Amino acid sequence: MKLWGGRFNKGTDQLVHDFNASLTFDKRLYSYDIMGSKVHAEMLARQGIISEKEAQEITDGLEKIEKAIKEGKLEFNSSFEDIHSFIEKYLTDLIGPTGGKLHTARSRNDQVALDIRLYLRDKIKEIKKLLLLFMKTITELSEEYIDVFLPGYTHLQRAQVITLPHHLMAYYFMLKRDFSRLSDNLKRVNVLPLGSGALAGTTFPIDREWVADKLDFDSVCLNSLDGVSDRDFIIEFLSIAATMIMHLSRLSEEIILWSSGEFNFIELDDAYATGSSIMPQKKNPDIAELVRGKTGRIYGHLMQLLTTLKGLPLAYNKDMQEDKEGLFDTIDNLEIILKIYPDMLKTMKVNKEKMKQAASSGFLNATDLADYLAKKGLPFREAHEIVGKAVLYGLKQGIELEEIPLEKWRELFPAKNNIFNKDMYHNLLIEKMLANRRSTGGTSPEETLNIINKEKIWLNKAII
Template identity: 55%
Template sequence: MKLWGGRFAKKTDYLVEDFHSSISFDQRLYRQDIQGSIAHARMLGKQGIITIEEADQLARALESIQQDIEAGLVTFEVDAEDIHMNIEKILTERVGEAGKKLHTARSRNDQVALDIRLYLKEEIKEVARLLVALQKVMLDLADQHLTTVMPGYTHLQKAQPITFAHHLMAYFQMFTRDIERLQDCFKRVDVMPLGSGALAGTTFPIDRNYVREQLGFAGITMNSLDGVSDRDFAVEFCGAASLIMMHLSRFSEEIVLWSSNEFRFITLDDGFSTGSSIMPQKKNPDVAELVRGKTGRVYGDLMGLLTVLKGLPLAYNKDMQEDKEALFDAVDTVKKCLLVFAPMIKTMKVNKQVMRSGVTGGFINATDAADYLAAKNVPFREAHEIVGKMVLCCEQKGKSLEELTFEEMKEFSPVFEEDIYEKISPEKCVEARNVPGGPAPQAVSAAINLGREALAKILVWL
């Protein structure tokens, strides 16, 4: 008989049993469910709602059930619907009448809200740990390539010379903001809903703050309706996860480009590449492509959860059972992508000379030629026009700016001096941009040091 079956005169249709059940996916919450139930039982005993002896008996039995689950000795039942009812059913079978008292002053509505929050608190920090691990790899790699000059792009056209270190640190900053979003999301997850009951609290003299302390929450929910029907913290996590995936996807796109024969900026390690079933020469960047592809999956989790919630009246509705698969999938996908991304980056070979040769062509030093004139008191707009005409001339003659003779340069502006050739060399173009946030080795080195300091602070939180 169902634990809620007293009001029903007929068994649930077998089609509904399977459709209604969530045990196939919410069983991963067994540890959080048991943790919450133990704290709840202890509180019931402390408050005299059940005896201390019964509370101890329930806690010991729940701990034993967890051990048996982890030893593979428990088979969950579909007709028990979910992880909460499965564990309560097993508990009652083991301890009898005391097991039936555990649900006093509690509803599955606040129970599941608690379990999801306990789960997400753990997973937020795990995702952050994986981001930190990736960032450490990026900092080390950036340190090695402070002077590795490469072309920077806008519109996927060569724009200005930068360094590979500077490029890496751009993604480092993105991932830092991702961690900050996770930290902010954590604050709203770290609120305990147990005690909200089904929607209107309980008439029993419970001690919510005792349970909060036992479970390590920072606060309690302040409205019972909100406590059971709120899932915006899950939406917020999926939003943060979507941004993480967006950043990974952009990085992946560049890895795909850079590893192509057209670029050859990097060579991926064989352990993080795959081949073709028909073309023996192929070495495919499948890891990066899969990360790029899985980004849409996490976006879908976010949109699915938003859509589930958009029309729900207060308080709990069965629609909200759909929150878990989306949330679990977002967590799993982000973790898997981060787990494989860091070693892929760490093991790839950076082809310095190819990157350096990529700086030639495309008039990548044109801005520096204009800055040279502006520094000699030529209004920048005039300088811009002068260099634009020089680029047009070079295109017609099949030359680069630095291949123009000094006499040819003087024809465009008498302000040019012999030192122009040094000023527009790619290395000097990079070195001259020694401002905070710029690509000069000194500026990037400072950014790396600040990055290491930031990670140290994040590790304290973790």
């Protein structure tokens, strides 16, 4: 069944129908389509456009259809063009010609725009809940691992000593920014398009503001052309999703590296790893790899919609049907990833000794030594050069900076021998180096715990 056809003399070619139809994917919008239709019918009655009795018949019929779909008693039929025609046909079958009055003062153009906004509004809230749980997991793990040391890297080269909580909390703040972006996105999503008609509004005396209030929208679209053709809110969501999956991909890359034999910093729980069909010893971080792999897919959905919309004249065009599959796929993947990842992190084994061992070699205390010398009065650039030469000496001798005897320091740098004292070695200990970095946002366990406690308060007050 189609919601049009009066000016056509022949039916649609079957292949054209299959190509044109969207029911296979927009069927997931059925509950939102019914929700919007019930409120629309009630508004039509309030405005005297249809009778109260007709509105009640429509509402009762829609509720029966929704119940039948949920219980699996009403299957989606591929002969229908979209979810709108599917529901309207069965409504008419149930209550007769009155079902046809539901479409008064609306078009499929503003109807689908409403459905997708209702759907996306709910999904954004669900994703925000999952993000909060993920962030909570990170704060819990950060407290648990507060005394775990590991190298911080630049260029994938060991750089300075940090703590595992400090490293994990970096991802916490990435997710917090994603959460904030989603909150802002909701402002653009939560605008009512219904009442825009096909593109030019309607001649019926509808009450859009009442519908907006009833459906919990903050406002209504103030231009009917824009109301049916706007998909900026989806583009914005996909952009946020692309940023979020980029953050998760970066974390995944580190999980993959850390679980390798070369790093051996962590071991993933068996429930979050897979084996090899030929190599019995293998334990592969497939989940993290899949997350990394999904990144390109989600990027692609954003680029696809941007490309689809870039050349469209106002108002609605059939091209815009392509706004849904990429959105649905993005949401499906984000939801499952955000459900899996916290438990994967909670169940992984952390090799504390291996991490500390890696943090204890490779001259990671070089910057701290340069800071020490600068505090003794040397210009930092000069202190940097002295430590660089000491590193070169250590490399040749196969020893670390803290293993160079005090006498050798004074021998290597006779013009500065008065600044080298025994207290220098105390400042090169991992615990002391970290404790000294107490600046706001620094790596000291004390400052990290301070930040964690502040964020726990924020998490408890965060608004979905």
